[in-house]
Amino acid sequence: MASQTAGRLCFSNVTALAPMVRVGTLPMRLLALDYGADVVYCEELIDLKMVQCRRLVNDVLQTVDFVAPDERVMFRTCERERDRVVFQMGTADPDRALSVAQLLQDDVAAIDVNMGCPKEYSTKGGMGAALLSDPDTIVAILNKLVKGVSKPVTCKIRILPSLDDTVSLVRRIEQTGVAAIAVHGRLKEERPRHPLHCDYIQAVARAVDIPVIANGGSLDLVKCFPDIQEFRAATGASSVMLARAAMWNPSVFRQQGLLPVEEVMEGYLKYAIRYENNPFNTKYCLCQMLRDKVESPMGKQVQTAQTNAEICAAFGMQEDFEKVQVLLRSRREALQSSSPPSLPVTEGGVTSMAVKFERRQYPAQITPKMLLLEWSRREKLLQPLYQTVERPQARSFQSTVSVAEQRFRSSLWEKSKKSAEQAAAVVCLRVLGLPEGRLGEEDAGPPRKRKLLDGAEERREEREDTVANGNRDEPDTPQ
Structure with a gap:
């Protein structure tokens, strides 16, 4: 198991599930822990996206979510992995890296900077393997992180064409105070089909005093747990990091053998x-x-x-x-x-309340949207405009309605776009002190008596509203 020193994760003598794009999400990390991995890494997440996130406690899933402005969950973690998950970021900016690390540090065991990713999405922004040709920026980023966060800081690199240059770079990295360094034994131009340079990893391990994590042996060297030990011995590393081998079968960490x-x-x-x-x-x-x-x-x-x-x-x-x-x-x-009854809260020009739309609480012919539209017409206002966003991972929706130069929304998320719009209408009606049409509510009818539209007229009006709002109902497909 991974050792702890004064509450800080130690990278000596551990196996690690490596970061791998689209793979290092919570289910895969937990499965790797089940089978014996000591430390698990999230997939590389770019600092530009993470710095915009807000931290939310998800009481339903019992997780901590870091949510982007478009409501996508960029990173999700839970108590089970809190002391064993390493957050890996792609960055080329010391200040932005520190902002992200400070946002995450209370929910992870360590912070890692990926300086070895050869993919274009990373290198074109000066991140990943592009940093290998800019050691001054590497040092600036790591110095900023080591001094600015309370958790261990690590990084992952690829080897340079020259062994002397590789050792020189690693020694500079060691001087920043990082807790460990992972070395992928290939050049940035090389791919898995190329042989792994175990001798480079071995030379690095001998040259520094911090733990060195060997990476890159999935295809040729590691097929089951005993291979992990052999890979570590062959490189002289403190630890072994696996990506593809763990992706193909996470039970590679199981000492009793593959399942x-x-x-x-x-x-x-x-x-x-x-x-x-x-x-x-x-x-x-x-x-x-x-x-x-x-x-x-x-x-x-x-x-x-x-x-x-x-x-x-x-x-x-x-x-x-x-x-x-x-x-x-x-x-x-x-x-x-x-939850106690929600009170209106206005922030950023939007008034919100924790309101859930329950269709069974309203008569068949009346909805909050209908009542709000009728009130707007009576007051000679522009008809309500609904703007809806989707949280793809949870397949839920939140809508904001604009009425009389004010905006309203429910802070709760709904399972459909229509329900989200109705919830926003409820918030608006309640804040304005207008009837929302619930069963048993006094004067549950529309604000102004009018003959209910027959089926054809009602369908026509809904179509007109949809076109005017630019808010067509699309099929509920995941993004």
């Missing part, structure tokens, strides 16, 4: 539905585990699935999916019932 990949995929899928993992990430990870079986009947069913529910059906795990939905639904209801 059948079908069993591993089932365990992964249980975590994916428990933590509402993005279904496209779920598909990607499962297809990576299937490897040469990806064109099998099961593989094709997984590839065509659009939701986690459909993926579960491919594995015959519909009952598991339904049990989780019942659990999460009960948590949501308990949280809502225990």
Whole structure:
């Protein structure tokens, strides 16, 4: 197991699940811990995106989420991995790197900077392997982080063409005070098909006193747990970091030996539905585990699935999916019932309340949107304008309605766009002191008596509202 020194994660004599784009999400990290990984890394996340995030405690999933302005969950973690997860970022700016690290530091075990990623999305911004040709920036970033955060700081590099230059760079990195350095034993131009330079990793391990983590042995050197020990011995490293080997079968960390990949995929899928993992990430990870079986009947069913529910059906795990939905639904209801009545809060020009739209509380012919539209017409105002955003990973929606040069929204998220718009209308009506039409409410009818539209007229009016608002209802497909 990973050792702890004065509450700080120590990278000596540990195995690590490496960062891998689209793979290092919470379900995969938890599965790796189950099988024996000591430290797990998130996928590389770019500082420009993370610095805009806000930290939210998700009481339903029992996670901590870092959410972007467009409501995408960029990073999700939980108590189980808190002392063993390393947050890895892509950055080329010391100040921005520090801002991100300070945002995350209370929820992770360490902060890592990826200085070895050769992919264009990273290097074109001066990040990843592009930093290898700019050691002064490397030192500036690491110095800023080591001095500015309370958790260990590490970095990952690739080797340079010259062994002397590689050792020189690593010694400069050591002087910044980092807790460990991971070395991928390939040049930035090389890919997995090229041989790994174990001699370079070994030379680095001998040249510095901090732990060195060997990386890059998945394809040729590591197939099962004993291979991890041999890879560590061959490189003289303190630890071993795995990416693709762990992606193909996370039970590579299991000392008792590999498990059948079908069993591993089932365990992964249980975590994916428990933590509402993005279904496209779920598909990607499962297809990576299937490897040469990806064109099998099961593989094709997984590839065509659009939701986690459909993926579960491919594995015959519909009952598991339904049990989780019942659990999460009960948590949501308990949280809502225990919450005190919401008071309006105005921030950033938007007035919000914690309001959930329940259709059964309203007569069949009346909705809050209808009443708000009628009131706006009576007051000779522009009709309400709804702007809706989607949180793809949770497949939920939040709408803001603009009325009389004011904006209103519910702070709670709904499962459909229509419900989100109705909730926003409820907030607006309550703040303005207008009837919202609920059953049992005094004067539950529209603010002004009028004949209810017949079916044809009502459909026509809804179409006009939709076109005027520029807010067509699209199918609920995950993003």
